[in-house]
Amino acid sequence: MAAAFGATAIAPSAHATDGYFAHGYGVKSQGIAGVGIALPQDGLAAATNPAGTGLVGNRLDVGLTWFAPKRGAEIQGNAFGADQSYSGDGTKNFFIPEIGYTRQLNDRAAVGIAVYGNGGLNTEYSDNPFQRFGASGTAGVDLVQLFISPSASYRVAEKHTLGIALNVAYQRFEAKGLGPFTAFSSAPNNFTNQGTDDAFGFGVRVGWIGEITPELTLGATWASKTKSQKFDKYKGLFADGGSFDIPSNYGVGAAYRLTPALVISGDVKRIEYSGVDAVGNGLANLLAGNAFGSTNGPGFGWRDITIFKIGAAYDVTERFTVRGGFSHGTQPIPASETFLNILAPGVIRNHLSLGGTWKVGSSGELSVAYTHGFKETVNGSGSIPPGFPPAGFGGGEANIHLEQNILGVAYGWRL
Secondary structure (H helix, E strand, O other), X not given: OHHHHHHHHOOOOOOOOEOOEOOOOOHHHHOOOOOOOOXXXXXXXXXXXXXXXXXXXXXXXXXXXXXXXEEEEEEEOOOOOOXXXXXXXXXXXXXXXXXXXEEEOOOOEEEEEEEEEEEEEEEEEOOOOOHHHOOOOOEEEEEEEEEEEEEEEEEEEOOEEEEEEEEEEEEEEEEEOOHHHHHHEOOHHHOOOOOOEEEEEEEEXXXXXXXXXXXXXXXXXXXXXEEEOOOHHHOXXXXXXXXOOEOOEEEEEEEEEEEOOEEEEEXXXXXXXXXXXXXXXXXXHHHOOOOEOOOOOOOOOOOOEEEEEEEEEEEEEOOEEEXXXXXXXXXXXXXXXXXXXXXXXXXXXXXXXXXXXXXXXXXXXXXXXXXXXXXXXXXXXXXXXXXOOOOOOOOOEEEEEEEEEEEEEEXXXXX
């Protein structure tokens, strides 16, 4: 398993779709719009709700997901002549592996481990949007967040299961082409073009799944903030000297079996981006006199978001299941914060997913899922500081957009 994590850790990042979190963990969950709090389906169940570790049986699941984001920005009305459209698609394709394993110890206890990409961001502008302000070279950021999550669950009553998972996080980050912003940094030599930096962190996730009636199952889960080492190479960029924790999140879910072959399920999930200063603080912190990298320094200005997911799974035959779902989230990026978010346009709100599973032989399962993240644009409003350096960047507006296609394939073994 350690070798598997090593292979995952060097995988390139992609733009995730619930802000910068992945929209679903495990290909089966992806096929139902990321639903999974009350509907565990495979060995990746603990990534959503660790109580599911004890409800999927003995399994090994291996998957690979292809991400194809289309991201970019447009600047309008700028005094320095930066007005034009910019493409952040310097890298077009990303491949993210995942592995999940669960084992039932007895009729009450189970253990497992999940290795998966929690989320990420990537932009690469060959035509640097900040060139008119004095930048050179390509611009962009690259963020990877990957988890190893060993989990355990215990059936505390006949119909109720509790679970806990340790989230061991690996993060990787790089920023380049952001020279004009160093004038606003507490450590200008550690703001941009410092190569790749790494950090590890730890957190926990807990969960419950209960069968309320033979038809209705409910679930709930909560993940703590994952406390991480600082990105020392970028201590002049991220608030509090390079701090970049992973935000806490929580949710509830329900699954209702309408017929023996059809289950309808939905989740409501909350991600607390504002609880991480490097993500939640806005440019107003800079105007208040807090430099990049300082305590209370500016960040990307993201708000907390709520995501609503609903979908269905239908057993067409004993060997073939189809899935589909839709998710809708609130917008993390305010119109006033689009200038810096040219680097991180995680603005998608709506996703449509389709998927299916074919049973192969006596113990195998082949699953596929396709998700389209519908194009979303946030038009800036008061987004580019007026005036001239070092006080401003010539005013105008930055508009950012993102669209995405996601295709996942996985094979599972019932052990």
